[in-house]
Amino acid sequence: MKVPDVSTLLQVVPWLVCFFYAFSFVNYFAYFKKKEQQIANRTRTWLISGVGVHTLYIVLLSIYTGHLPVGSTFLVLTTCAWFFVLVYLALELSLGEMTMGVFFLPVILVLQVISNLFINLERPLAPVLNEIFFEVHVALMICAYSAFTISFITSVMYILLSREMQSKELGIFFERLPSLEFFDKLSNQAVNIGLGLVSVGIVLGVYMGLNVWEGKWVLDPKLVAVVISWAIYAFHVLTRTTIGWQGRRAAIVSVVGFNWLLFSFLIVTTFFSKVHNFQ
Amino acid sequence: MPLFAFGVREDLRGSLAGKGTSSIAEVAGHWQTEECFIYSGTAGFSCFVVGGDSHQMLESFVETLAKQTRTRAASFKKTCFFEEGATAVELFLRILAGLDANLQVRGGPETFRGDFEAARQKGQTGPVLNKLYQRGLWLTEKIRIDLKVGRSTANPEAVVCDLAEKIFGNLREHRALIACGGLAGEPFDAKLTEKNIGQILYLGDNGGPSTPRANERNKTVAASQLSSILPTVDLVLLLDGAAQEKLASVRMAQVMSKRKNAPQLWVSLLENGEADTIPDLSKFYNVYFYQKRDLDKIVLSNLKDHEKTSGAIKRLLEKEVEDFFAWVNTGEQHRFGSIVGRSEAMQKVFDLIARISQTDISILIDGESGTGKELVAKAIHDHSARASNPFVVVNCGAIPETLLESELFGHVKGAFTGAANNKIGLIKAANHGTIFLDEIGETSQATQVKLLRFLQEGEVKPVGSNETERLDVRVLTATNRDLELMVDEGHFRQDLYYRLNVIQLTLPPLRSRKEDVAPLTTYFLNKYAALTHKTVLGVDESAQRLLENYDWPGNIRELENAIERAVALSSARFLNASDFPPKVCATNSLPRNDFSADDLSLKEIEKDYIAAMLKKHEWNYELVTQILGIGRTTLWRKMKEYNISS
Structure with a gap:
């Protein structure tokens, strides 16, 4: 039997990843509605299989491109999704709380589908990207964005549960979700970690930019966008710790921050074809 | 077989307590019934009767009680009910299982069991009601285990705890303040304590204690301290109007800013009129404010959830009634499964089987040889959820000690000389079912250790294998030896004995x-x-x-x-x-032999007699066991014990 070469596999495997995640999502949804142990076991099998296939995909990409798959926007996207699902799985296993999956999986799935649609593996890599600093920079950013995503999702869940409790019409969120305190803690910790990582990431990026771009970096839209996100999350930490913007207000700030992240990411990658994209 | 139930609905209970019960008991003595059981308790005053003239009984029942309560018989009769056949059976089962008319579990009236067992001891009940009682016990356990009911969320204190846990997660780090004058705080205190809340404060009148439960963990605070206390508590319960004026002087905005807007749950159980004076707290950021009407609505919707289980309960109940009549029609009146017995002692055994069969508790059945220990084990298996899975009987006394271990746990190929193939152990063959180990006292120490490990960890390791396997098997054991004595003498492991003997079921000799x-x-x-x-x-x-x-x-x-x-x-x-x-x-007649010659112990007589019988019948074991009326294994064991051999 002829072993299919890496490039054919790279056509199939990413969609297989989507397939697994889609099935996990369906199962998480069923679990959320019925909360039966049987579904829970099945769901975890699907998700772990998905993670397995995704890991294979990341390995294949690394073999094909010759380095970690962080060289272009859409490569970063799938790596981000991969890292994110790992973090989620670790969370689920350590907390024993599966109801969050129904909120996490759609985000992961969307990231993966976008990556699959637009990925272009044939593009040559800019020589600057072969530096170790660059890979550290991107890795930090991916971790930070994962943390922000977790904060976003837990904040959404906080808002949903809190609204249900304020309205006094207790429904499925009250019945299924863990406590407000749980979401609050998780979201705040994620923002704290994310903010720390993104700060180091920006400093590293600026340092490299100084060397490579020789002064042009100040007006780089991606940098501007990320500094604004940094400011939003810093605002989150500040208001929360000083003037008591706990709970719902903090959750709203986190949601705004994440929306800005997504929005700026789309705007920057579609309309500004600048040096930061290395094209 | 006519079965009736009649009695008084619960609203009249108060006036009938005491004298009413005793006078009815007196009148009931004259009723021409086959069986009769009178129950008076929180669920009403009911008579369950088998046979006899039901209308005459009802008349005398009404007459007696009307006299007692000084009402006219005709008007008293209107408050009575009369049921027969299936509805009467259903009523009996419902009261026993603690179900109300809407099939909601309300916690069984415990006196029903005691009353019934007392009536049975007096011989007032007979096979029909006894059977019904045993079926009812079984049904109660079935409902409890299968439907997981019992934890009711349909009361305000449970709802408050649910709300608090949804906001604060674990309550261990949190404090509650209860404002109430009387004992209204008791159920909330109990429920919150059950949830391990950090501290409960009581708002006292003029600093005096308003609660019987002031201990070092829970304390009473004075009303004057309220503004400094409020920012430090997470849950505030307003149970009556007493604390209203004190609260009116508190400025909520200040409280919340002192708390840095950490969430706070306020629950008010004030009636509509009183509640008007309380400011609408829900406009404050991060304050969750629940009023009485909100709680009532949640309690009601929780009740509706419970109703979902009542469908399942209804089906169980109907099937039970149907099975009961099927049993009545077979005429097998003194049977439980395949065990026959109408004595009080056996009825108690049947009660126990009905109650424990659906759990996975280890049961040690003991009794003399030939009392039907295996039948009991089979009945327990047949009445459990494992009934459709295997029931494996192992007679530990009949298998040579050296083989027993590999029989029970299996062995792998080459584990010992002659082990040519892998063999599945009997415990594994009983997976998801029940294994019955008869004559457990005959097992060797090594097997006992392995058995203990299986009972504790649920794991077995075949002989010669390094891998353990998890199995789900219920273990029933039986013995006709005094295991306690064997433990004292060191022949039987004490830890294993305690493991096996969670419940001891003793079969009385005939x-x-x-x-x-x-x-x-x-x-x-x-x-x-x-x-x-x-x-x-x-x-x-x-x-x-x-x-x-x-x-x-x-x-x-x-x-x-x-x-x-x-x-x-x-x-x-x-x-x-x-x-x-x-x-x-x-x-x-008199004893056949003259024992005056020498003073023999029973054991010596037994030894001589067995030896004599064996010799007389030319070592025909089959015949000798029949004559002696003992099992083959017992004979074999006794021969070993007394060193009798051909």
Whole structure:
């Protein structure tokens, strides 16, 4: 039997990843509605299989491109999704709380589908990207964005549960979700970690930019966008710790921050074809 | 078989308590019934009656109670109910299982069981009601285990705890403030304490204690401290209007800013009129404010959730009623599964089987040889959720000690000489079912260790294998030896004994329950008459007296053998004394042997007698076991014990 070469596999495997995640999502949804142990076991099998296939995909990409798959926007996207699902799985296993999956999986799935649609593996890599600093920079950013995503999702869940409790019409969120305190803690910790990582990431990026771009970096839209996100999350930490913007207000700030992240990411990658994209 | 239930609905209970019960008991003594059970308790005043003239009984019931309560009989009768057949059976089961008319679990009236068992002891009840009672016990456990009911969220204190836990997660780090004048705080205190809340504060009148529960963890605070206390508590319960003025002076905005807007839950149980004076707290950021009407709505919707289970309960109940009538129609009145017995002692055994069969508790069945230990184990298995899975019987005394371990746990190829293939152990063969280990006292120390490990960890390791396997098997054991004594002597592991003996079920010997001889006789008679195609209608009077007077050292097995023999020998339609073995007939006469010569212990007599019998019948074990009325294993063991060999 002829072993299919890496490039054919790279056509199939990413969609297989989507397939697994889609099935996990369906199962998480069923679990959320019925909360039966049987579904829970099945769901975890699907998700772990998905993670397995995704890991294979990341390995294949690394073999094909010759380095970690962080060289272009859409490569970063799938790596981000991969890292994110790992973090989620670790969370689920350590907390024993599966109801969050129904909120996490759609985000992961969307990231993966976008990556699959637009990925272009044939593009040559800019020589600057072969530096170790660059890979550290991107890795930090991916971790930070994962943390922000977790904060976003837990904040959404906080808002949903809190609204249900304020309205006094207790429904499925009250019945299924863990406590407000749980979401609050998780979201705040994620923002704290994310903010720390993104700060180091920006400093590293600026340092490299100084060397490579020789002064042009100040007006780089991606940098501007990320500094604004940094400011939003810093605002989150500040208001929360000083003037008591706990709970719902903090959750709203986190949601705004994440929306800005997504929005700026789309705007920057579609309309500004600048040096930061290395094209 | 006519079965009735009549009585008074619960609203009249108050005026009937005490004297009403005793006067009805007196009147009931004159009723011409087969069986009768009178229950008075929180669920009403009900009489369950089998046979007799129901209308006459109802009349006398109404008359007596009307006199007692000084009301006119006609108007009193309107408050009474009368049910018969299936509805009466259903009512009985419902009261026993603690279900209300809407099939909601309300926590069973515990006095029902006590009352019933007392009535049974007095002989007021009979096979029909006893059976119904046992089915009811079984049903109660079934509902509890299968439907997982019991944890009710349909009361305000449970809802408050749910809300608090949804906001704060674990309550251990949180404090509650309860503002109430009287004892209204009790249920909330109990529920919050159950949830391990960090501290409960009580708002006292002028600093004095308003609660009986002030201890070092929970304390009373004065109203003047309120503004400094409020920012430090997370849950505030307003149970009555007493604390209103004090609260009116508190500025919420200040409280919340002191708390840095950490969430706070306020619950008010004030009635609509009182609640008007309370400011609408829900406009404050991060304050969750629940009023009485909100709580009531949640309690109501939780109740509706409970109703979902009532459908399942209804089906169980209907099936139970149907099964009960099917049983009544078979006429097998003194049976439970395949066990026959109408004595009080056996009814207690049946009660216990009905109650414990659905759990996975280890049960040690003990009793003399031939009392039917295996039948009990089978009945427990058949009444459990494992009934459709295997039931494996292992007689530990019949398998050589060296083989027992590999029989139970299996072995792998090459584990020992002759182990040519992998063998699945009997425990594994019983997976998801029940294994019954008879004569557990005969096991070696090594096997006992392995058994203990299996019971504790649920794991078995085949002989010669390094891998353990998890199995789900319920273990029932039986013995006719005194295990406690064996533990004391060091022949049986103490830890294993405690593991096996979570519940001890002792089967009384036949000689201590002579009233069971007659139904057992009928049962075996029918069985062997059918087997031998003979028409035997019964046992004549003198023979029956003989059977009841005999001591039955071999218990039911001996009785069975005697009847089998009698049916085989008999040519008449009724068995007579001459059909039975001579020693049964000889009971009433003097002992045959003269023991004056030397003083022998029972053991010595037993030894000599077994040896003599074996010699006499040329070592025909089958015949000797029949004569001695003991099982083959027992004979074999006794031969070993007394060193008897050919």
